[in-house]
Each structure stands twice: as C-alpha cells, then as structure tokens.
Amino acid sequence: TQLLEQSPQFLSIQEGENLTVYCNSSSVFSSLQWYRQEPGEGPVLLVTVVTGGEVKKLKRLTFQFGDARKDSSLHITAAQPGDTGLYLCADGSGTYKYIFGTGTRLKVLA
Amino acid sequence: DAGVIQSPRHEVTEMGQEVTLRCKPISGHNSLFWYRQTMMRGLELLIYFNNNVPIDDSGMPEDRFSAKMPNASFSTLKIQPSEPRDSAVYFCASSLSGTVDIQYFGAGTRLSVL
Numbered sequence: 183t184q185l186l187e188q189s190p191q192f193l194s195i196q197e198g199e200n201l202t203v204y205c206n207s208s209s210v211f212s213s214l215q216w217y218r219q220e221p222g223e224g225p226v227l228l229v230t231v232v233t234g235g236e237v238k239k240l241k242r243l244t245f246q247f248g249d250a251r252k253d254s255s256l257h258i259t260a261a262q263p264g265d266t267g268l269y270l271c272a273d274g275s276g277t278y279k280y281i282f283g284t285g286t287r288l289k290v291l292a
Numbered sequence: 293d294a295g296v297i298q299s300p301r302h303e304v305t306e307m308g309q310e311v312t313l314r315c316k317p318i319s320g321h322n323s324l325f326w327y328r329q330t331m332m333r334g335l336e337l338l339i340y341f342n343n344n345v346p347i348d349d350s351g352m353p354e355d356r357f358s359a360k361m362p363n364a365s366f367s368t369l370k371i372q373p374s375e376p377r378d379s380a381v382y383f384c385a386s387s388l389s390g391t392v393d394i395q396y397f398g399a400g401t402r403l404s405v406l
Contacts, residue, residue: 224296224383224397225335270335278323278387279348280395282335 184209186271186283194289195261202257203286205271211251212274219268219285261290296398298384304404310372313401315384316365325395326359326369327383335383341367374405 185208195201205214213232217225229238231247231254238245242265244257258265271283297316305311317324326338339349344361352359356375361367371378381402385395 223399224385226397227394278325278340278342279337284334 184273184281186273186281188269188271188283188286190286191284192287192289194291197262197290197292198260200257200259201261201288202255203269203288205254205256205283207252207273209252211247211254214247214251214254215272215274215280216245216254216256217270217272217282219270221267225268225270261288263290263292266290296384296386296396298382298398298401300401301399302402302404304406305374306406307375308373309405310370311374311378311403311405313369313382313384313403315367315369315398317367317384317386318396319365321386321388321396322364323387323389323393324361324367325385325387326367327385327397329381329383329400338369338382371403374403376405379403379405 187206189204213230215230216228218228219225229240229245231238231245234247234249234251236247242259246255266289269286269288272280274280296318299314303311322343324341327335328338329335336351338351339359340347341361344364357371359369381400383397383400385397387393387395
C-alpha cells in the first residue's frame with residue numbers, strides 16, 4: 183500500500199516569510215495533486231503535476247515534482263494569512279482511488 | 293454553480309442512534325465520492341459511485357455504514373447504529389469522470405457521536 187508522508191506536520195510562521203512543505207511517497211506517483219483545505223471547508227485542488235522534474239507556478243506558490251516522481255515540494259513566497267490551511271498531496275494513480283497524504287497544517291500570523 | 297452541497301453541516305448524536313448525511317453533487321458530474329477525515333487517519337475514501345452505481349465500497353469500515361445514490365443529484369451516507377469512534381468530518385466530492393479528474397469537495401459534515 184502506497185504511503186504519502188508530508189512534512190512538516192505543523193508550521194506557524196509570520197506574514198511575509200517563505201516556506202516549503204514536502205510530500206514523499208513510498209512508491210512512484212502516477213500523477214500528483216496538491217490541495218489546500220481552509221478551516222471548515224473541503225479540500226480545493228491547487229495543481230496537478232505529471233512529469234518528473236516538472237515545475238508549476240501559481241502566483242506565490244511554486245510546485246516541484248521530483249525527477250524520480252516519488253517526491254514533491256510546495257514553496258510559498260511571502261506568505262499571507264490567507265494561505266493558512268491544511269495542505270494535502272494526493273496520488274490518483276490513474277484511477278478514481280486517490281490516496282491522500284497526512285497533510286501539513288500551516289498558520290500564517292499577521 | 294452552487295458546488296457540492298452537504299447537509300447537515302454539523303451533527304451531534306448519541307451512541308446507538310441512526311445518522312444520515314446528505315450530498316447533492318454538481319449537476320452533470322457522473323462520479324461521486326464519500327470520504328472521512330480524522331486527525332489520526334487523514335482523508336480516507338469510503339465509497340465511490342459512477343453513474344449512480346457503487347463501484348468500490350472497500351473503504352466502508354463496517355456493516356453499520358451504508359451509502360445510496362438513488363439518482364444523479366442525491367446521495368446519502370447512513371450510519372446505524374452510530375458509535376463514538378465514528379466521530380469525524382465526512383466529505384462528499386464529485387467529478388466529471390472520476391479518473392484523474394478534478395474532484396470538487398463539499399464543505400463537509402462534522403459528526404460528533406457522544
């Protein structure tokens with residue numbers, strides 16, 4: 183069974199700081215998705231990466247997929263309070279059965 | 293579009309009672325998912341419907357859990373009898389096709405079983 187581990191588990195930073203969170207898999211990702219879940223809401227898809235070494239940018243968020251497709255990182259530049267939430271990675275493995283990571287809970291203080 | 297709609301948003305019940313959670317998927321989506329989220333186990337898939345037919349219910353924890361999708365615009369997840377360990381946030385999600393597609397999640401139902 184594939185395991186997705188995310189680190190750190192918790193992160194509390196000041197507004198304006200940069201941060202990176204990680205997602206590591208026990209096996210090769212088919213495709214990797216990053217979600218953000220705000221308090222009291224469901225997860226919302228941020229990005230899907232498919233190709234090893236791929237880098238995608240979404241405003242202040244940069245997503246990188248490892249060359250071997252077993253790890254990924256999410257970097258946030260100049261974090262804002264609106265970035266607060268639970269960040270989840272997930273592997274679809276080409277099917278409906280998404281496996282979600284353990285999550286990184288981020289709090290950005292004003 | 294209003295998105296995936298779940299009700300109720302919060303449910304508090306006593307052990308042994310029946311609980312029914314409801315979901316209205318996005319119109320036109322043919323795949324529907326029920327998930328459970330806890331601090332210990334994260335987000336877990338309970339059951340997947342495609343075109344109103346249950347395709348995979350291997351994540352349903354016990355016979356106490358059942359799910360139905362009588363039509364394309366409505367699904368229920370029922371727990372009978374409920375137990376304190378069922379306390380969690382239950383999410384419904386829908387997607388156009390179900391495979392490597394964007395899943396749209398509802399806001400969830402926070403269930404507390406006392």
